[in-house]
Amino acid sequence: MEYLRHKNINVRKIHNKLQQKRNLQLENIRTIEEINEKIRKGDVNVVTAEEMVELVREKGSTIAAKDVDVVTTGTFGAMCSSGAFLNFGHSDPPIKMENLTLNGVNTYHGNAAVDCYLGVTKMHPEKPFEYGGGHVLEDLVSGKEIELEAAGYGTDCYPRKYLKTIITLQDLNQAILCNPRNAYQRYATATNGRDEIIYTYMGKLLPNFGNATFSGSGSLSPLSKDPNYETIGIGTRIFLGGSIGYVIGEGTQHSPTNKFGTIMVKGDLGKMRPEFLKGAAFTRYGTSLYVGLGIPIPILNEGLAKKTGVSDEDLKTNVLDYGIARRDRPVLKETNYAELKSGKIVIDNKEVSVTPLSSIKKAREIAKILKEWIEKTQFFLTAPVDRLPVDTIVKPMKVVSRIPFVNEIMENVVTCNLNDNIDVLAKKIIDNNVNHIAVIDDNDKLLGIITSFDITKAIATGKKGLEEIMTRNVITVYPEESVDICATKLEKYNISALPVVDRSNKLKGIITSEKISSLLGRIGLR
Amino acid sequence: MKVELRFSTERVSEPIISSVILQEKAQINILRAQVSEDGGRVLLEVPDNQADEIIKAFRKLGAEVIVGKIIEIIEDKCIECGHCITLCPVNAIFFEKDYSIGLDEQKCIQCDSCLDACPTRAIKLYGE
């Protein structure tokens, strides 16, 4: 008893000490105004996030907090939720633009007569997956001439019905980069468990975990260095596309409760640099824009020193199988940015080559440039006028008519063994009124497929063994995949059925094209 | 070193490569071969010390021999993301220590795998 009581007191003591330490960490040791004063005087101490990691590792967060005023971060990745508001001024006679293309790329112009929004993923109809909105923005920022073509329906106040002209960025009244969702706090690593190449927004993924890609710059990544958005908020001045930009609110799909925060940003396209805004094309996925973005984080207290000092090892992310095209992709394992940056991760006992899709070198460069701007009195910090939400979640889409998944509609499949003879198969086909028979081994694993046509052909040519007549490289689907995937595969490979197998190639059922057609017909997709 | 041979449709059926191998007693590795209606194209690895003789021998037999650039990463397009690295079967592309992109041109077998993966279309193969 005596011992226990003693222990309790000790526990309380330790607890109190911890609490005190925590309070100390949260106690502000400097303000943003004080930092700006130091910038003005030229004696501010700025380090990049990577330098901060080293400093905290070597000297601890207390000393780092005392020494460092600002930590700069950076990221350079494809950010599909990007685009620009453009205003062209009025022609004479004026036009209310109804269909407007820039270098052939459609813009959104559901605003006033000569305003538009150009989204980076909008593709050129004749150069799909090669040229799109992101490229138009890069061309604009590079000072290139852009062809503008517009049609209007003609009104009493805007009589003109057609217009074709050449513009450059200089000719516009406003060109405001305004990205609804940038700088994801963290992002998953993508790989592909399917037995075919897939082309995704995470790049080209080779079959059977042949490679992997990740996004984000790890310990340089802006939002992961201020994970509770204590200093990043509405009005925070940032590096955007090589110039100055601002955080204007939380990004769409901002999900702070599970540390998937995002920000909405804006900046003047006219001042940006093409090295930090690059059009991108992802084969068979679409176009996008690489955006360079960096945020300075003022070290107001020791807590922030600690958070900005978090290393690549401490930043975790999941490896997901993009081979399964569902909202919630299967998690294969957890990894961290140190492992990812090493270039290799182990998946399924196999060493897999992994690289970012974003650029670590550019991210570093951005953090460095931002540091220089601050040191050279060219960039001052701002206190946010309001905080970003810290308690919201992302809801899935509400869908009223749902598309079924394979395991809900697959049918029983008629099977046989390799040593069955053709007469047995012919009988099975007649008795069960089917067109496909799956060949399986003793453990139900799929070996091949035989159609009624294969049997007819075998009889006509006198072939006897199933090995000779079955198709071995069978295109299959997984039970958790959606019917759309089945439809795509049936069409792509010009086949009439898809055996359903699990991850270990065990046969579960079959999906036939008749079933899919009748189903999609009912949902109204065909 | 790597050399590319091109020959017209009429010569596709002639054993040009074997002849040169026998004649020069050289170990020649065929990295890629392609025959189409415009003739044949073969990418070869030949021993450096015999390269000159081998090239001469091929030319004598009527093949066009292309020596030089195999692949290029166009600097102002490349954003140094590294995606191409994971697609290269022969490690011709790699990260330098500072995350710049390194290219070992002689390793490239022109397999095309990285081409459509590059988000800025910065990779160019020669002889296409």
Ligand code: SF4
């Ligand atoms: S073409 Fe093939 S071998 Fe050459 S660099 Fe690209 S992936 Fe590597």
Ligand code: SF4
């Ligand atoms: S994929 Fe393209 S942009 Fe990325 S590193 Fe390779 S060449 Fe450069």
